[in-house]
Amino acid sequence: MRDYKNVRVPRKDRVSSSRTTVKRVTVSRTRKPRQTGAGRVFARLIGMVFIAAGIVLGWQGYQWAVRSGVFQVRGVDVKGVRQLTEQDIRKIAGVMAGGNIFTVDLDAAAQRARAHPWVKDVRVHRRMPDRISMVVTERVPVAILDTGKTRHLLDNESVAIARAASETAPLPLIMVRNAAVTYGDHVRAGGVLAALEVLAELSSRGGWDLGSMTIKADSADAVTLVYKGREIRIGSGNYVEKLRRLTEVMADVRQRKQDFAYIDLRPERQAAVMVRSSAGR
Known part of the structure; x- marks a missing residue:
């Protein structure tokens, strides 16, 4: 077996440093072409057109919902009533019948109900598409x-x-x-x-x-x-x-x-x- 301990390496094959050499390579990135001023204006105009169209369509949809008979209030369901008479209920709830379910003033209806001496509290809700629900809490005499x-x-x-x-x-x-x-x-x-x-x-x-x-x-x-x-x-x-x-x-x-x-x-x-x-x- 040959002994390599005392073998001489030629000078041209010797390495002067034991550190690893790292080379940096710069890779050029492809730049996107910048949008011109006219392009930006055009994009904004397109966005404004879409917004305006959405507003118009929304307004037309609202007008249709308000005028459509589909959402006309056809009845008011009243719960929790024992002392109120039928006439009292008609005075409280009757003003909502026939109106549009989206435009009827629920707060005003609740305030009108609370004005009655027997009514301690009331909750009023919409029940789509054409009914109103009222839950009444009456006062209890003690x-x-x-x-x-x-x-x-x-x-x-x-x-x-x-x-x-x-x-x-x-x-x-x-x-x-x-x-x-x-x-x-x-x-x-x-x-x-x-x-x-x-x-x-x-x-x-x-x-x-x-x-x-x-x-x-x-x-x-x-x-x-x-x-x-x-x-x-x-x-x-x-x-x-x-x-x-x-x-x-x-x-x-x-x-x-x-x-x-x-x-x-x-x-x-x-x-x-x-x-x-x-x-x-």
Whole structure:
């Protein structure tokens, strides 16, 4: 075997550096011809023509939709109605019948519906191609306001709804003499708001026959509950704590087998009780 360790390489075949040589090659890119000024103007004109054509076609389509009988409102579907009469519904929804479904003013229709004392809220939608849908939320009476001359239904927001009929289901009575009442508006006279707050608290606690209850509320400071021949003087404010005290006092009176004429809860953290008679007598 031949030994190549001591072989001499001719000078002409020797390499002076061990680094790799990299050569850069510049490749010329083909440039696109620039658009001339006339070409740019022509392109803009073409774009403007297309935009104008789109506007014209859109306007013509709108005119056709507005005038076409296909989109004429043929009916209004009303849901959630129990107290509104057919005549009330016609007044609210009748103005939309026969109009174009795209041009009918839904906001105006909703505002007209909310103006009715029984309507608390309403949602109005288009149902293509030719119907309108109305979903009504009616007010729910929670008490009867007695002004000394007339009686009116109130909801939990103190809004006067309508005249209380004799056949109205049993509801708690709030007595505020000479209170001004406008249907659809809030009643702020006397202690109406305080009386409603007391009723809401009693309703949440349960165990009370609210239909047998009368609240005298000529003023917020003189709120008095009359229940089954007994008088409970509540006064104004802090109703949660006062009704808690009332529960404790009534339980104590029953345990003692006594009856009371009235309980006064107006003193802070106290209760004055006027005992009437023994329950066994």
